[in-house]
Amino acid sequence: MPAHTVIETVAAIVGPEKAVPVDYAATGCHVRVEAQPEQMPALAQAMLAQKFFLESLTALDLMESFEVVYHFASYFELCRTVVHVPLPVGVEVPTISAIYPGADWFEREVFEMFGIIFSGHPNLKNLILPDDADFHPLLKDFVASS
Amino acid sequence: MMLEKGLEERTFYLNLGPQHPSTHGVLRIVLEMDGEFIVTADPVIGYGHRAHEKMAELRTYQQYLPNMGRVDYLHALAYNQCYCMAVEKLAGITVPERAEFIRVITSELNRISSHLLWFGAYLLDLGAFTPFLYCFDDREQILDLLDRLTGSRLTYCFYRFGGVPVDIDDDFIAGCRAFSQRLRSRWDDYDNLVTKNVIFIHRTRDVGILPPEMALQYGVTGPTLRGSGIPYDIRKSEPFSVYPLFDFEIPIGERGDVMDRYLVRLQEMEQSLRIIEQALDKLPNGPIMAEKVPKRLKPPEGEVYTAVETARGEFGIYLVSKGDVKPYRVKLRVPCFSNLSVLPELIKDTMVADAVAILGSIDLVIPEIDR
Numbered sequence: 171m172p173a174h175t176v177i178e179t180v181a182a183i184v185g186p187e188k189a190v191p192v193d194y195a196a197t198g199c200h201v202r203v204e205a206q207p208e209q210m211p212a213l214a215q216a217m218l219a220q221k222f223f224l225e226s227l228t229a230l231d232l233m234e235s236f237e238v239v240y241h242f243a244s245y246f247e248l249c250r251t252v253v254h255v256p257l258p259v260g261v262e263v264p265t266i267s268a269i270y271p272g273a274d275w276f277e278r279e280v281f282e283m284f285g286i287i288f289s290g291h292p293n294l295k296n297l298i299l300p301d302d303a304d305f306h307p308l309l310k311d312f313v314a315s316s
Numbered sequence: 317m318m319l320e321k322g323l324e325e326r327t328f329y330l331n332l333g334p335q336h337p338s339t340h341g342v343l344r345i346v347l348e349m350d351g352e353f354i355v356t357a358d359p360v361i362g363y364g365h366r367a368h369e370k371m372a373e374l375r376t377y378q379q380y381l382p383n384m385g386r387v388d389y390l391h392a393l394a395y396n397q398c399y400c401m402a403v404e405k406l407a408g409i410t411v412p413e414r415a416e417f418i419r420v421i422t423s424e425l426n427r428i429s430s431h432l433l434w435f436g437a438y439l440l441d442l443g444a445f446t447p448f449l450y451c452f453d454d455r456e457q458i459l460d461l462l463d464r465l466t467g468s469r470l471t472y473c474f475y476r477f478g479g480v481p482v483d484i485d486d487d488f489i490a491g492c493r494a495f496s497q498r499l500r501s502r503w504d505d506y507d508n509l510v511t512k513n514v515i516f517i518h519r520t521r522d523v524g525i526l527p528p529e530m531a532l533q534y535g536v537t538g539p540t541l542r543g544s545g546i547p548y549d550i551r552k553s554e555p556f557s558v559y560p561l562f563d564f565e566i567p568i569g570e571r572g573d574v575m576d577r578y579l580v581r582l583q584e585m586e587q588s589l590r591i592i593e594q595a596l597d598k599l600p601n602g603p604i605m606a607e608k609v610p611k612r613l614k615p616p617e618g619e620v621y622t623a624v625e626t627a628r629g630e631f632g633i634y635l636v637s638k639g640d641v642k643p644y645r646v647k648l649r650v651p652c653f654s655n656l657s658v659l660p661e662l663i664k665d666t667m668v669a670d671a672v673a674i675l676g677s678i679d680l681v682i683p684e685i686d687r
Contacts, residue, residue: 195405196405196618196620197618197619197620197621198405198620198621198622198623199621218532218533221532223531223532223533223534223535223536224535225535225623225630225632225649226621226632226634226647226649228634228645228647230636230644230645231645239634239647241621241632241634241649243623245532245541245546245548245553246548248553248554250554250621252621270533270534270535271533271534271657271661272533272534272535272536272654272657272658274657275653275654275657276653283369296362297361297362298361298362298365298686298687299362299365300362307367307370308369308370310373312370314367314370314371314374
């Protein structure tokens, strides 16, 4: 799947300026996409239709806001696509676990580590931390004891 | 009368783990059983969580290097490689060719030692004790070779940003050649003892079939994926280091069952031997460290994703820098996390004995999943 085909397909969902090619040698990705939370299910559906698998799903705590970061890659052709979803504090992201069952655990991990809610997730509870842990260790203001 | 009451009333729960010999680590799987058959399976993970990703944000780039030998301790050098690649990419450091050759040779040796350990431990799961003694005898040779070079036998921390700290000498090269000859001479033993063993065939043929479509939905990688016939191997699909210089094949399976995953791993060891031999033949002279790598490393602001092929599949690092001496965020994309998440689908409607055979065939390293 060449990068421009991916960009064309994705741009139909997120808008033309939001999906751009990036320098693979410098970033390890071929396409960078910026999406709104509500566009994620449609975007994931489009990636699955192009036979991409979900490589990684994580988040960044930018202090004032969050960013959820998805990496998609293909078994068949080298075209890593990174999707950034800027997220103000308190806003939820629709789950993509119905489209990619593999996203189920990734979303649970982001939920427990950052406190980000994935709306529509069938089983959004702690994955790695103890069941009763009510803290979010990967937040920047979480102080780890040394 | 019993049937009318519905399935729910006849099922019971069985804990596989957290301390079960076949989980090779602390993994618990809650099985809902209908007699001897598994209705649902729910893996419970996190017992070995060491907060590796949080640690990355609290340490400098160099200080975090030793962590990389402890995520997946069975193929530590691939993790070294991936992290070094990420930082080198971000900081614009070029690695000398000889250093890349040394990285490939040692990483492939490490891959073989990981596969040998899996081979022995997996057959223990299935109740065969003798193969374990054979492959640990072979594995010991690798550990001795790497011990002499790196100073460790398991949790290697051998690569540096810009190269490797120690050059290999003639003894190491001779040792590698002798080992590769020795392991080749053992394949017949392995085949006669295990691959052609009728009990083994019955336990593994057509058991735990993973369809390629399901693998894609779950993001399965590594030998577990290749057993299902998809030739996705980062060493070929997204070439890194000096792998493009070598001639090797990507073994794949046809049916995607436990037997195919076993065969893929066995054949991969032979391919690794081929890579090692070619690398020794072509080994260039020159420096083993890049010049002028700053002691106080401050990569510019930016983000990078690098991936390598470990013994269990794709390991990726998503590294974000804000121009500080510490990384802003390090996401470790570990292969077994995705590979284990498909397990409930694979062991549904099988018997417990098969579940053990399927679980082992994914080659899990639990601390790697927990991180």
